Amino acid sequence: MNPREFRDVLGNFPTSVVAVTTTGADGLPHGMVVGTFTSVSLDPPLVSFLADRSSATLRTILGAGRFCANALAGNQERLSRKLASGPGRGRFEGVAWSPSSNGNPVLDGVVAWVDCAVEREVGIGDHLLVVGRVRDLRVESMKTPLLFFRGGYGDYLSSAAVLLDSLVGWDEIGRQPGAHP
């Protein structure tokens, strides 16, 4: 198995798109996009994500000892590209956010967020598993989430909603007359 094959096959497992954010010693916001956010334990309430050992944001999060996991919404692909690319400095230019009670950036327009204190870090291969103890959390909107699959972004579509739309006839809107269903 070569790394290309590993990436290609693992890309078939869809992930959420989450911005993990914190503030540096300078008080400025820092953050990066991860597809590895997951819940870990209910009692005590723990969540986690995996970060490449070379990640600059990882160092800032460990320095601060806290982070916020922001679940990006289906209409935030541009924001995700901004937070996942280039050098960390400037990533937050033009990005609206407000501080959580623990001081972590909560991004405007997200689906939900989970605010954490770093509980533990575990080195695994070329990544570090960062485990966070949940301090605060909230659902911000009923927007659908941004997803990542086979190397591209996509929006979530509930099959129940599709069924409902077809029953109500809303799926007819915009369809060309005479076009096949």
Ligand SMILES: Cc1cc2nc3c(=O)[nH]c(=O)nc-3n(C[C@H](O)[C@H](O)[C@H](O)COP(=O)(O)O)c2cc1C
């Ligand atoms: C959809 C998506 C998921 C990602 N998931 C992760 C991840 O789980 N862990 C990670 O270390 N990097 C992940 N990345 C890459 C980081 O966002 C990217 O390398 C970022 O530039 C790291 O920032 P930093 O060097 O400032 O820490 C992902 C990128 C995208 C677009």
